[in-house]
Amino acid sequence: MIQLFNVFKSYGGVSPALDGVTLTIHKGDFVYLTGPSGAGKTTLLKILFRRERLDRGQVLVHGFNVGKLDDSRLYQLRRKIGVVFQDYKLLPRKTVFQNVAFAQEVIGVDRKTVKAHTWQALKEVGLTQKRNAYPPELSGGEQQRVAIARALVNRPSILLADEPTGNLDPAMAAEILALFEQANRNGVTVVLATHNQELLRAGRYPVITLNRGRVVES
Amino acid sequence: MRALFQFLNNVLGATAHNLKANRQVFLVSVATITVALSILGLFLLVFSNLKSMMSTWDRQVQLIVYLDDDVSEDQKSKLRALFEGHPEVEEVAFTSREEAWENFRHSFSGGADFIQDLDFNPLPGSFHMRFKSSPDRLDKIKDFAQVLNKQPGVESLEYGEKWVARFEKFMIFIQVFLLAVGGLLCLGLILIISNTIKLSYYSRQDEIELMRLIGATNRYIRTPFLLEGVCVGFFGAVASLALLKAMHYYIQLRFQESLDFLTRGVVIQFLPFSWSVSMVVVSMAVGLMGSYYSIHQFLESGDRQ
Numbered sequence: 001m002i003q004l005f006n007v008f009k010s011y012g013g014v015s016p017a018l019d020g021v022t023l024t025i026h027k028g029d030f031v032y033l034t035g036p037s038g039a040g041k042t043t044l045l046k047i048l049f050r051r052e053r054l055d056r057g058q059v060l061v062h063g064f065n066v067g068k069l070d071d072s073r074l075y076q077l078r079r080k081i082g083v084v085f086q087d088y089k090l091l092p093r094k095t096v097f098q099n100v101a102f103a104q105e106v107i108g109v110d111r112k113t114v115k116a117h118t119w120q121a122l123k124e125v126g127l128t129q130k131r132n133a134y135p136p137e138l139s140g141g142e143q144q145r146v147a148i149a150r151a152l153v154n155r156p157s158i159l160l161a162d163e164p165t166g167n168l169d170p171a172m173a174a175e176i177l178a179l180f181e182q183a184n185r186n187g188v189t190v191v192l193a194t195h196n197q198e199l200l201r202a203g204r205y206p207v208i209t210l211n212r213g214r215v216v217e218s
Numbered sequence: 219m220r221a222l223f224q225f226l227n228n229v230l231g232a233t234a235h236n237l238k239a240n241r242q243v244f245l246v247s248v249a250t251i252t253v254a255l256s257i258l259g260l261f262l263l264v265f266s267n268l269k270s271m272m273s274t275w276d277r278q279v280q281l282i283v284y285l286d287d288d289v290s291e292d293q294k295s296k297l298r299a300l301f302e303g304h305p306e307v308e309e310v311a312f313t314s315r316e317e318a319w320e321n322f323r324h325s326f327s328g329g330a331d332f333i334q335d336l337d338f339n340p341l342p343g344s345f346h347m348r349f350k351s352s353p354d355r356l357d358k359i360k361d362f363a364q365v366l367n368k369q370p371g372v373e374s375l376e377y378g379e380k381w382v383a384r385f386e387k388f389m390i391f392i393q394v395f396l397l398a399v400g401g402l403l404c405l406g407l408i409l410i411i412s413n414t415i416k417l418s419y420y421s422r423q424d425e426i427e428l429m430r431l432i433g434a435t436n437r438y439i440r441t442p443f444l445l446e447g448v449c450v451g452f453f454g455a456v457a458s459l460a461l462l463k464a465m466h467y468y469i470q471l472r473f474q475e476s477l478d479f480l481t482r483g484v485v486i487q488f489l490p491f492s493w494s495v496s497m498v499v500v501s502m503a504v505g506l507m508g509s510y511y512s513i514h515q516f517l518e519s520g521d522r523q
Contacts, residue, residue, distance in 0.1 A: 078433035
Protein backbone atom coordinates (compact mmCIF):
# COMPACT_ATOMS: atom_id res chain seq x y z
CA MET A 1 0.00 0.00 0.00
CA ILE A 2 2.72 2.50 0.99
CA GLN A 3 6.38 1.84 0.26
CA LEU A 4 9.30 4.22 0.62
CA PHE A 5 12.78 3.30 -0.50
CA ASN A 6 15.80 5.46 0.32
CA VAL A 7 13.80 8.69 0.15
CA PHE A 8 15.75 11.91 0.34
CA LYS A 9 14.34 15.42 0.63
CA SER A 10 16.16 18.65 1.41
CA TYR A 11 14.92 22.23 1.77
CA GLY A 12 18.45 23.52 1.42
CA GLY A 13 19.24 23.60 5.14
CA VAL A 14 22.23 22.09 6.93
CA SER A 15 20.62 18.68 7.33
CA PRO A 16 18.03 17.15 4.98
CA ALA A 17 14.37 16.87 6.03
CA LEU A 18 14.36 13.20 5.00
CA ASP A 19 17.58 11.26 4.70
CA GLY A 20 17.35 7.79 3.19
CA VAL A 21 13.95 6.85 4.59
CA THR A 22 12.88 3.30 3.80
CA LEU A 23 9.66 1.83 5.19
CA THR A 24 6.57 -0.19 4.31
CA ILE A 25 3.00 0.26 5.53
CA HIS A 26 0.57 -2.49 4.56
CA LYS A 27 -3.01 -2.16 3.49
CA GLY A 28 -5.31 -1.77 6.49
CA ASP A 29 -2.49 -0.85 8.90
CA PHE A 30 -2.79 1.78 11.60
CA VAL A 31 0.61 3.40 12.11
CA TYR A 32 1.89 6.21 14.31
CA LEU A 33 4.60 8.44 12.95
CA THR A 34 6.52 10.21 15.69
CA GLY A 35 9.71 12.03 16.49
CA PRO A 36 10.84 15.44 17.77
CA SER A 37 9.97 18.69 16.02
CA GLY A 38 11.83 18.94 12.71
CA ALA A 39 12.31 15.17 12.53
CA GLY A 40 10.57 15.05 9.08
CA LYS A 41 7.08 13.75 10.02
CA THR A 42 5.15 16.44 8.16
CA THR A 43 7.52 16.28 5.17
CA LEU A 44 7.00 12.55 4.93
CA LEU A 45 3.22 12.91 4.99
CA LYS A 46 3.40 15.67 2.39
CA ILE A 47 5.48 13.50 0.09
CA LEU A 48 2.90 10.72 0.29
CA PHE A 49 0.20 12.89 -1.33
CA ARG A 50 2.76 14.83 -3.41
CA ARG A 51 2.27 18.13 -1.61
CA GLU A 52 6.07 18.11 -1.69
CA ARG A 53 8.31 16.54 -4.29
CA LEU A 54 11.03 14.14 -3.22
CA ASP A 55 14.62 14.73 -4.32
CA ARG A 56 15.69 11.11 -4.55
CA GLY A 57 14.35 7.63 -3.90
CA GLN A 58 11.12 5.77 -4.66
CA VAL A 59 7.65 6.25 -3.19
CA LEU A 60 4.79 3.93 -4.08
CA VAL A 61 1.32 4.77 -2.80
CA HIS A 62 -1.69 2.68 -3.79
CA GLY A 63 0.06 1.65 -7.00
CA PHE A 64 1.17 5.18 -7.94
CA ASN A 65 4.87 5.91 -8.35
CA VAL A 66 4.62 9.27 -6.60
CA GLY A 67 8.00 10.64 -7.69
CA LYS A 68 7.30 10.01 -11.34
CA LEU A 69 3.60 10.77 -11.35
CA ASP A 70 2.63 13.19 -14.12
CA ASP A 71 1.03 16.45 -12.95
CA SER A 72 -2.03 15.72 -15.06
CA ARG A 73 -2.65 12.49 -13.09
CA LEU A 74 -1.92 13.89 -9.65
CA TYR A 75 -5.62 14.25 -8.86
CA GLN A 76 -6.03 10.47 -9.24
CA LEU A 77 -3.55 9.86 -6.40
CA ARG A 78 -5.09 12.53 -4.21
CA ARG A 79 -8.58 11.09 -4.58
CA LYS A 80 -7.31 7.89 -2.94
CA ILE A 81 -5.99 9.78 0.07
CA GLY A 82 -7.88 11.65 2.78
CA VAL A 83 -5.79 14.21 4.63
CA VAL A 84 -6.46 15.78 8.03
CA PHE A 85 -4.29 18.87 8.10
CA GLN A 86 -2.58 20.23 11.18
CA ASP A 87 -4.36 23.60 10.68
CA TYR A 88 -7.60 21.85 9.59
CA LYS A 89 -7.88 23.97 6.41
CA LEU A 90 -11.60 24.53 6.85
CA LEU A 91 -13.18 27.25 4.73
CA PRO A 92 -14.41 29.89 7.19
CA ARG A 93 -17.16 31.26 4.94
CA LYS A 94 -18.75 27.88 4.36
CA THR A 95 -20.88 26.05 6.89
CA VAL A 96 -19.86 22.70 8.38
CA PHE A 97 -22.16 20.94 5.91
CA GLN A 98 -20.79 22.95 2.96
CA ASN A 99 -17.20 22.26 4.00
CA VAL A 100 -17.76 18.52 3.92
CA ALA A 101 -19.89 18.69 0.75
CA PHE A 102 -17.18 20.78 -0.93
CA ALA A 103 -14.75 17.84 -0.95
CA GLN A 104 -17.22 15.87 -3.06
CA GLU A 105 -18.40 18.68 -5.30
CA VAL A 106 -14.90 19.45 -6.53
CA ILE A 107 -14.41 15.90 -7.75
CA GLY A 108 -17.73 15.93 -9.59
CA VAL A 109 -20.00 13.89 -7.31
CA ASP A 110 -23.67 14.50 -8.14
CA ARG A 111 -25.70 16.69 -5.83
CA LYS A 112 -27.95 13.96 -4.45
CA THR A 113 -25.03 11.74 -3.48
CA VAL A 114 -23.19 14.71 -2.01
CA LYS A 115 -26.10 15.40 0.29
CA ALA A 116 -26.45 11.79 1.45
CA HIS A 117 -22.72 11.21 1.96
CA THR A 118 -22.22 14.51 3.77
CA TRP A 119 -25.04 13.73 6.15
CA GLN A 120 -23.59 10.25 6.80
CA ALA A 121 -20.06 11.63 7.37
CA LEU A 122 -21.32 14.25 9.81
CA LYS A 123 -23.31 11.57 11.60
CA GLU A 124 -20.19 9.43 11.98
CA VAL A 125 -18.29 12.28 13.65
CA GLY A 126 -21.33 13.36 15.68
CA LEU A 127 -21.77 16.80 14.17
CA THR A 128 -25.18 16.75 12.49
CA GLN A 129 -26.45 19.26 15.04
CA LYS A 130 -23.73 21.72 14.02
CA ARG A 131 -24.19 21.35 10.29
CA ASN A 132 -25.21 24.99 9.78
CA ALA A 133 -22.49 26.46 11.99
CA TYR A 134 -19.41 28.16 10.55
CA PRO A 135 -15.92 26.86 11.52
CA PRO A 136 -14.96 29.94 13.58
CA GLU A 137 -18.01 29.23 15.78
CA LEU A 138 -16.74 25.71 16.64
CA SER A 139 -14.32 24.47 19.30
CA GLY A 140 -10.94 22.99 18.32
CA GLY A 141 -12.23 19.44 18.77
CA GLU A 142 -15.30 20.13 16.66
CA GLN A 143 -13.22 21.68 13.90
CA GLN A 144 -10.99 18.61 13.99
CA ARG A 145 -14.03 16.38 13.58
CA VAL A 146 -15.24 18.39 10.58
CA ALA A 147 -11.77 17.99 9.05
CA ILE A 148 -11.97 14.21 9.64
CA ALA A 149 -15.45 14.03 8.13
CA ARG A 150 -14.20 15.90 5.08
CA ALA A 151 -11.16 13.61 4.76
CA LEU A 152 -13.32 10.49 4.95
CA VAL A 153 -16.35 11.54 2.94
CA ASN A 154 -14.88 10.44 -0.40
CA ARG A 155 -14.16 6.95 0.98
CA PRO A 156 -10.33 7.12 0.63
CA SER A 157 -8.07 4.07 0.91
CA ILE A 158 -5.52 5.95 2.99
CA LEU A 159 -6.00 8.50 5.74
CA LEU A 160 -3.11 10.78 6.65
CA ALA A 161 -3.34 12.97 9.75
CA ASP A 162 -0.80 15.52 10.92
CA GLU A 163 -0.91 16.10 14.68
CA PRO A 164 -4.69 15.66 14.90
CA THR A 165 -4.67 15.76 18.69
CA GLY A 166 -2.01 18.43 19.08
CA ASN A 167 -4.25 21.14 20.53
CA LEU A 168 -6.82 18.97 22.27
CA ASP A 169 -7.29 17.89 25.88
CA PRO A 170 -6.87 14.13 26.63
CA ALA A 171 -10.61 13.39 26.60
CA MET A 172 -11.11 15.09 23.27
CA ALA A 173 -7.94 13.44 21.92
CA ALA A 174 -9.38 10.04 22.84
CA GLU A 175 -12.61 10.87 21.01
CA ILE A 176 -10.71 11.90 17.90
CA LEU A 177 -8.56 8.77 18.05
CA ALA A 178 -11.73 6.70 18.20
CA LEU A 179 -12.81 8.21 14.87
CA PHE A 180 -9.53 7.17 13.25
CA GLU A 181 -9.87 3.68 14.71
CA GLN A 182 -13.39 3.45 13.32
CA ALA A 183 -12.12 4.43 9.87
CA ASN A 184 -9.37 1.82 10.20
CA ARG A 185 -11.93 -0.86 11.11
CA ASN A 186 -13.72 0.09 7.86
CA GLY A 187 -10.55 -0.86 5.96
CA VAL A 188 -8.82 2.51 5.68
CA THR A 189 -5.02 2.54 6.12
CA VAL A 190 -4.24 5.21 8.72
CA VAL A 191 -0.93 7.07 9.13
CA LEU A 192 -1.07 9.41 12.09
CA ALA A 193 1.79 11.80 12.85
CA THR A 194 1.81 12.70 16.54
CA HIS A 195 3.79 13.92 19.52
CA ASN A 196 1.16 12.68 21.93
CA GLN A 197 3.01 10.40 24.34
CA GLU A 198 -0.19 9.06 25.87
CA LEU A 199 -1.34 7.69 22.53
CA LEU A 200 2.07 6.19 21.87
CA ARG A 201 2.40 4.67 25.33
CA ALA A 202 -0.93 2.89 24.96
CA GLY A 203 1.04 0.65 22.58
CA ARG A 204 -1.92 -0.47 20.51
CA TYR A 205 -0.39 0.31 17.12
CA PRO A 206 3.08 0.18 15.54
CA VAL A 207 5.19 3.33 15.79
CA ILE A 208 7.67 4.65 13.24
CA THR A 209 10.10 7.06 14.89
CA LEU A 210 11.96 9.65 12.85
CA ASN A 211 14.90 11.74 13.97
CA ARG A 212 16.75 14.24 11.79
CA GLY A 213 15.10 12.79 8.72
CA ARG A 214 16.05 9.19 9.43
CA VAL A 215 13.96 6.26 10.64
CA VAL A 216 15.44 5.39 14.01
CA GLU A 217 12.86 2.88 15.18
CA SER A 218 10.17 0.92 13.40
CA MET B 219 -23.54 13.16 -20.20
CA ARG B 220 -24.70 13.29 -16.61
CA ALA B 221 -21.12 13.90 -15.47
CA LEU B 222 -20.78 16.74 -17.99
CA PHE B 223 -24.01 18.29 -16.76
CA GLN B 224 -22.77 17.99 -13.19
CA PHE B 225 -19.44 19.54 -14.18
CA LEU B 226 -21.15 22.47 -15.92
CA ASN B 227 -23.52 22.93 -13.02
CA ASN B 228 -20.62 23.06 -10.56
CA VAL B 229 -18.38 25.38 -12.60
CA LEU B 230 -21.23 27.77 -13.40
CA GLY B 231 -22.06 27.87 -9.70
CA ALA B 232 -18.41 28.55 -8.88
CA THR B 233 -18.26 31.31 -11.52
CA ALA B 234 -21.36 33.01 -10.12
CA HIS B 235 -19.85 32.68 -6.65
CA ASN B 236 -16.57 34.27 -7.85
CA LEU B 237 -18.35 37.18 -9.50
CA LYS B 238 -20.45 37.78 -6.42
CA ALA B 239 -17.52 37.57 -4.04
CA ASN B 240 -15.36 39.93 -6.15
CA ARG B 241 -18.14 42.25 -7.26
CA GLN B 242 -16.12 45.43 -6.87
CA VAL B 243 -13.05 44.19 -8.73
CA PHE B 244 -15.34 42.80 -11.43
CA LEU B 245 -17.17 46.12 -11.89
CA VAL B 246 -13.93 48.11 -12.00
CA SER B 247 -12.55 45.75 -14.66
CA VAL B 248 -15.75 45.98 -16.70
CA ALA B 249 -15.62 49.79 -16.45
CA THR B 250 -11.96 49.88 -17.54
CA ILE B 251 -12.70 47.66 -20.50
CA THR B 252 -15.74 49.77 -21.37
CA VAL B 253 -13.62 52.91 -21.54
CA ALA B 254 -10.82 51.23 -23.51
CA LEU B 255 -13.21 49.65 -26.01
CA SER B 256 -15.16 52.89 -26.35
CA ILE B 257 -11.98 54.65 -27.51
CA LEU B 258 -11.38 51.91 -30.05
CA GLY B 259 -15.07 51.95 -31.00
CA LEU B 260 -14.99 55.69 -31.56
CA PHE B 261 -12.14 55.29 -34.02
CA LEU B 262 -14.04 52.49 -35.71
CA LEU B 263 -17.13 54.68 -35.89
CA VAL B 264 -15.18 57.47 -37.59
CA PHE B 265 -13.52 54.95 -39.89
CA SER B 266 -16.75 53.25 -40.94
CA ASN B 267 -18.36 56.61 -41.72
CA LEU B 268 -15.34 57.81 -43.67
CA LYS B 269 -15.51 54.58 -45.61
CA SER B 270 -19.15 55.07 -46.49
CA MET B 271 -18.43 58.71 -47.42
CA MET B 272 -15.59 57.49 -49.57
CA SER B 273 -17.91 55.17 -51.45
CA THR B 274 -20.39 58.03 -51.96
CA TRP B 275 -17.67 60.23 -53.32
CA ASP B 276 -16.46 57.37 -55.40
CA ARG B 277 -19.92 57.10 -56.96
CA GLN B 278 -19.70 60.76 -57.89
CA VAL B 279 -16.38 60.37 -59.63
CA GLN B 280 -16.72 61.03 -63.36
CA LEU B 281 -14.30 61.17 -66.23
CA ILE B 282 -14.18 64.55 -67.96
CA VAL B 283 -12.56 64.72 -71.36
CA TYR B 284 -11.64 68.27 -72.41
CA LEU B 285 -11.43 68.77 -76.14
CA ASP B 286 -9.04 70.79 -78.24
CA ASP B 287 -10.50 74.11 -79.35
CA ASP B 288 -10.06 73.10 -82.97
CA VAL B 289 -11.55 69.62 -82.63
CA SER B 290 -13.46 68.58 -85.73
CA GLU B 291 -17.01 67.24 -85.78
CA ASP B 292 -15.67 63.97 -87.11
CA GLN B 293 -13.27 63.62 -84.19
CA LYS B 294 -16.08 64.42 -81.74
CA SER B 295 -18.30 61.73 -83.28
CA LYS B 296 -15.52 59.19 -83.11
CA LEU B 297 -14.86 60.03 -79.50
CA ARG B 298 -18.56 59.78 -78.59
CA ALA B 299 -18.74 56.40 -80.32
CA LEU B 300 -15.68 55.30 -78.35
CA PHE B 301 -17.24 56.39 -75.05
CA GLU B 302 -20.63 54.86 -75.75
CA GLY B 303 -19.01 51.64 -76.92
CA HIS B 304 -17.18 51.18 -73.61
CA PRO B 305 -18.99 48.51 -71.55
CA GLU B 306 -18.45 50.30 -68.22
CA VAL B 307 -19.70 53.72 -69.31
CA GLU B 308 -23.18 54.37 -68.02
CA GLU B 309 -23.87 57.86 -69.28
CA VAL B 310 -22.19 60.31 -71.64
CA ALA B 311 -22.98 64.03 -71.74
CA PHE B 312 -21.48 66.62 -74.01
CA THR B 313 -20.92 70.25 -73.02
CA SER B 314 -19.98 72.58 -75.83
CA ARG B 315 -17.56 75.48 -75.37
CA GLU B 316 -20.47 77.90 -75.48
CA GLU B 317 -22.46 75.98 -72.87
CA ALA B 318 -19.40 75.77 -70.64
CA TRP B 319 -18.82 79.49 -70.91
CA GLU B 320 -22.47 80.23 -70.24
CA ASN B 321 -22.49 77.99 -67.18
CA PHE B 322 -19.32 79.58 -65.93
CA ARG B 323 -20.60 83.13 -66.38
CA HIS B 324 -23.83 82.09 -64.71
CA SER B 325 -21.95 80.68 -61.73
CA PHE B 326 -20.01 83.90 -61.36
CA SER B 327 -22.89 86.24 -62.21
CA GLY B 328 -22.33 88.26 -59.08
CA GLY B 329 -18.55 87.93 -59.28
CA ALA B 330 -15.64 89.79 -60.78
CA ASP B 331 -16.40 92.19 -63.63
CA PHE B 332 -13.45 91.11 -65.72
CA ILE B 333 -15.12 87.71 -66.22
CA GLN B 334 -18.29 89.32 -67.50
CA ASP B 335 -16.25 91.69 -69.73
CA LEU B 336 -14.03 88.99 -71.23
CA ASP B 337 -14.51 89.11 -75.02
CA PHE B 338 -13.31 85.61 -75.80
CA ASN B 339 -14.24 82.11 -74.52
CA PRO B 340 -11.30 80.46 -72.72
CA LEU B 341 -13.15 77.23 -71.88
CA PRO B 342 -12.92 74.01 -73.86
CA GLY B 343 -15.76 71.73 -74.88
CA SER B 344 -15.98 68.52 -72.86
CA PHE B 345 -17.50 65.09 -72.50
CA HIS B 346 -18.64 63.99 -69.01
CA MET B 347 -18.84 60.26 -68.43
CA ARG B 348 -20.32 58.34 -65.54
CA PHE B 349 -19.17 54.79 -65.04
CA LYS B 350 -21.17 51.80 -63.85
CA SER B 351 -20.78 51.04 -60.17
CA SER B 352 -18.11 48.44 -59.36
CA PRO B 353 -15.44 48.06 -56.70
CA ASP B 354 -12.61 48.66 -59.20
CA ARG B 355 -14.27 51.54 -60.96
CA LEU B 356 -11.37 53.90 -60.32
CA ASP B 357 -8.95 51.44 -61.92
CA LYS B 358 -11.21 51.10 -64.93
CA ILE B 359 -11.41 54.89 -65.28
CA LYS B 360 -7.62 55.11 -65.03
CA ASP B 361 -7.19 52.47 -67.76
CA PHE B 362 -9.71 54.14 -70.02
CA ALA B 363 -8.11 57.55 -69.43
CA GLN B 364 -4.77 56.20 -70.67
CA VAL B 365 -6.41 55.06 -73.89
CA LEU B 366 -8.19 58.40 -74.36
CA ASN B 367 -5.09 60.47 -73.76
CA LYS B 368 -3.73 59.37 -77.11
CA GLN B 369 -6.90 60.13 -79.06
CA PRO B 370 -6.84 63.04 -81.50
CA GLY B 371 -8.95 65.97 -80.39
CA VAL B 372 -8.43 65.30 -76.68
CA GLU B 373 -6.75 68.16 -74.84
CA SER B 374 -6.74 66.81 -71.28
CA LEU B 375 -8.56 64.52 -68.86
CA GLU B 376 -9.76 64.92 -65.32
CA TYR B 377 -11.24 62.42 -62.91
CA GLY B 378 -10.05 63.70 -59.54
CA GLU B 379 -7.38 61.03 -59.45
CA LYS B 380 -5.12 63.02 -57.15
CA TRP B 381 -7.57 63.60 -54.35
CA VAL B 382 -9.03 60.12 -54.67
CA ALA B 383 -5.55 58.64 -54.43
CA ARG B 384 -4.73 60.90 -51.50
CA PHE B 385 -7.93 59.92 -49.75
CA GLU B 386 -7.21 56.24 -50.38
CA LYS B 387 -3.80 56.68 -48.81
CA PHE B 388 -5.38 58.42 -45.86
CA MET B 389 -7.79 55.49 -45.43
CA ILE B 390 -4.89 53.04 -45.51
CA PHE B 391 -3.16 55.13 -42.85
CA ILE B 392 -6.34 55.07 -40.74
CA GLN B 393 -6.53 51.29 -41.12
CA VAL B 394 -2.92 50.83 -40.00
CA PHE B 395 -3.52 53.27 -37.16
CA LEU B 396 -6.64 51.41 -36.04
CA LEU B 397 -4.84 48.11 -36.22
CA ALA B 398 -2.00 49.46 -34.08
CA VAL B 399 -4.32 51.11 -31.55
CA GLY B 400 -6.54 48.01 -31.50
CA GLY B 401 -3.52 45.75 -30.96
CA LEU B 402 -2.17 47.89 -28.13
CA LEU B 403 -5.58 48.14 -26.50
CA CYS B 404 -6.05 44.38 -26.72
CA LEU B 405 -2.68 43.88 -25.07
CA GLY B 406 -3.65 46.35 -22.34
CA LEU B 407 -6.99 44.61 -21.86
CA ILE B 408 -5.29 41.23 -21.56
CA LEU B 409 -3.16 42.65 -18.75
CA ILE B 410 -6.15 44.27 -17.03
CA ILE B 411 -8.24 41.10 -17.17
CA SER B 412 -5.27 39.00 -16.16
CA ASN B 413 -4.92 41.24 -13.12
CA THR B 414 -8.62 40.93 -12.29
CA ILE B 415 -8.37 37.18 -12.39
CA LYS B 416 -5.26 37.28 -10.23
CA LEU B 417 -7.14 39.28 -7.60
CA SER B 418 -10.04 36.86 -7.84
CA TYR B 419 -7.59 33.98 -7.47
CA TYR B 420 -5.89 35.53 -4.45
CA SER B 421 -9.22 36.03 -2.72
CA ARG B 422 -9.92 32.30 -3.10
CA GLN B 423 -6.38 31.01 -2.73
CA ASP B 424 -7.13 28.83 0.31
CA GLU B 425 -10.13 27.29 -1.36
CA ILE B 426 -8.19 26.53 -4.54
CA GLU B 427 -5.29 25.07 -2.61
CA LEU B 428 -7.75 22.82 -0.82
CA MET B 429 -9.39 21.82 -4.09
CA ARG B 430 -6.03 20.75 -5.45
CA LEU B 431 -5.23 18.73 -2.33
CA ILE B 432 -8.59 17.01 -2.37
CA GLY B 433 -8.13 15.94 -5.99
CA ALA B 434 -9.95 18.43 -8.19
CA THR B 435 -8.69 18.44 -11.75
CA ASN B 436 -6.97 21.53 -13.14
CA ARG B 437 -9.79 21.82 -15.65
CA TYR B 438 -12.33 22.01 -12.83
CA ILE B 439 -10.30 24.70 -11.05
CA ARG B 440 -9.50 26.65 -14.20
CA THR B 441 -12.91 26.79 -15.90
CA PRO B 442 -14.70 29.20 -13.51
CA PHE B 443 -11.82 31.67 -13.81
CA LEU B 444 -11.88 31.43 -17.61
CA LEU B 445 -15.62 32.04 -17.59
CA GLU B 446 -15.07 35.01 -15.29
CA GLY B 447 -12.63 36.50 -17.82
CA VAL B 448 -15.10 35.91 -20.65
CA CYS B 449 -17.86 37.60 -18.60
CA VAL B 450 -15.64 40.64 -17.96
CA GLY B 451 -14.95 40.86 -21.70
CA PHE B 452 -18.60 40.41 -22.64
CA PHE B 453 -20.04 42.98 -20.23
CA GLY B 454 -17.24 45.46 -21.01
CA ALA B 455 -17.95 45.21 -24.75
CA VAL B 456 -21.73 45.47 -24.36
CA ALA B 457 -21.39 48.52 -22.08
CA SER B 458 -18.98 50.19 -24.52
CA LEU B 459 -21.40 49.58 -27.41
CA ALA B 460 -24.19 51.16 -25.37
CA LEU B 461 -21.95 54.14 -24.66
CA LEU B 462 -21.01 54.44 -28.32
CA LYS B 463 -24.66 54.24 -29.35
CA ALA B 464 -25.46 57.08 -26.98
CA MET B 465 -22.56 59.14 -28.38
CA HIS B 466 -23.68 58.37 -31.93
CA TYR B 467 -27.21 59.49 -31.14
CA TYR B 468 -25.91 62.73 -29.64
CA ILE B 469 -23.59 63.47 -32.57
CA GLN B 470 -26.39 62.78 -35.05
CA LEU B 471 -28.78 65.02 -33.18
CA ARG B 472 -26.39 67.92 -32.73
CA PHE B 473 -23.98 67.84 -35.65
CA GLN B 474 -25.58 66.00 -38.57
CA GLU B 475 -26.81 69.21 -40.21
CA SER B 476 -23.55 71.08 -39.84
CA LEU B 477 -21.62 68.12 -41.22
CA ASP B 478 -23.87 67.77 -44.27
CA PHE B 479 -21.54 69.83 -46.49
CA LEU B 480 -18.83 67.25 -45.79
CA THR B 481 -20.92 64.12 -45.83
CA ARG B 482 -22.91 65.23 -48.88
CA GLY B 483 -26.17 63.95 -47.53
CA VAL B 484 -24.74 60.74 -46.08
CA VAL B 485 -26.27 60.12 -42.63
CA ILE B 486 -23.72 59.39 -39.88
CA GLN B 487 -24.15 55.68 -39.30
CA PHE B 488 -23.55 53.53 -36.20
CA LEU B 489 -21.07 50.67 -36.45
CA PRO B 490 -22.23 47.93 -38.82
CA PHE B 491 -23.84 45.02 -36.94
CA SER B 492 -21.04 42.63 -37.90
CA TRP B 493 -18.46 45.06 -36.46
CA SER B 494 -20.39 45.34 -33.18
CA VAL B 495 -20.60 41.55 -32.90
CA SER B 496 -16.88 41.32 -33.70
CA MET B 497 -16.10 43.79 -30.91
CA VAL B 498 -17.99 41.63 -28.41
CA VAL B 499 -16.36 38.43 -29.66
CA VAL B 500 -12.85 39.94 -29.63
CA SER B 501 -13.43 41.34 -26.14
CA MET B 502 -14.57 37.92 -24.89
CA ALA B 503 -11.55 36.29 -26.53
CA VAL B 504 -9.28 38.87 -24.88
CA GLY B 505 -10.97 38.10 -21.55
CA LEU B 506 -10.37 34.41 -22.08
CA MET B 507 -6.71 34.98 -22.94
CA GLY B 508 -6.15 37.27 -19.96
CA SER B 509 -7.67 34.83 -17.50
CA TYR B 510 -5.98 31.82 -19.09
CA TYR B 511 -2.63 33.58 -18.84
CA SER B 512 -2.91 34.25 -15.10
CA ILE B 513 -4.61 31.01 -14.02
CA HIS B 514 -2.17 28.97 -16.10
CA GLN B 515 0.70 30.61 -14.23
CA PHE B 516 -0.84 29.78 -10.85
CA LEU B 517 -1.67 26.19 -11.71
CA GLU B 518 1.76 25.62 -13.23
CA SER B 519 3.52 26.97 -10.15
CA GLY B 520 1.20 24.85 -7.95
CA ASP B 521 2.05 21.70 -9.89
CA ARG B 522 5.75 22.34 -9.56
CA GLN B 523 5.55 22.20 -5.75
